[in-house]
Amino acid sequence: MQDESGQQAELPVIPGKRYFTIGEVSELCQVKSHVLRYWEQEFSKLKPVRRGNRRYYRRQDVLLIRQIRSLLYEQRYTIDGARAHLKGETQKQDTSKYNQLIRQMIAELEDVLDTLDGIPRS
Template structure:
């Protein structure tokens, strides 16, 4: 009889690759959602091995958490979240936020949170007006 180990993949080293089932359980997201997000977020590219089996690296899991936060907690559409992540990856918005946070003495998380709140308010206003 197998001993219970808690969450799937919890017995693995922190940097180990995780299967889609393990990531699904870890993040509380269905596997079909993870597969769909791959089609919507070009920067999400888990390693694929034999039989197109997906293996997620720690950075893939961090990106999935960010997508989940943007979509399910911040209210972004998939397209909006993808655009924001692409801006971050290109360094444009991230660099601007970094510079402004250094100037004001705020850490980048505070600066990002304030910027996202402003964007959310603008979107809310636009939706109410239109």
């Protein structure tokens, strides 16, 4: 997605939770729920936990969805091309995943620091 200046809009920070509902993932990745369900059929690596009729996505699923979103929407890959890219570049994907996790941790730590800065010291 682009903001008013034509720049790529940043995706929201992923909260420190273990599981996310499809609605939460939809907001975190800025992708509609039906698209997520479709991607589950197209990308074998995307397998949310199922409990009854509900899907629960893990943090690694959210990161994978963000990567798929980037491949399809920003880098303009086809579904087949994105699938091949994900299969053929496991090492690069792991590095990218770790970089995303590190950026996520930094953002979360900065939030904690901001909160602590606002607390008066005695």
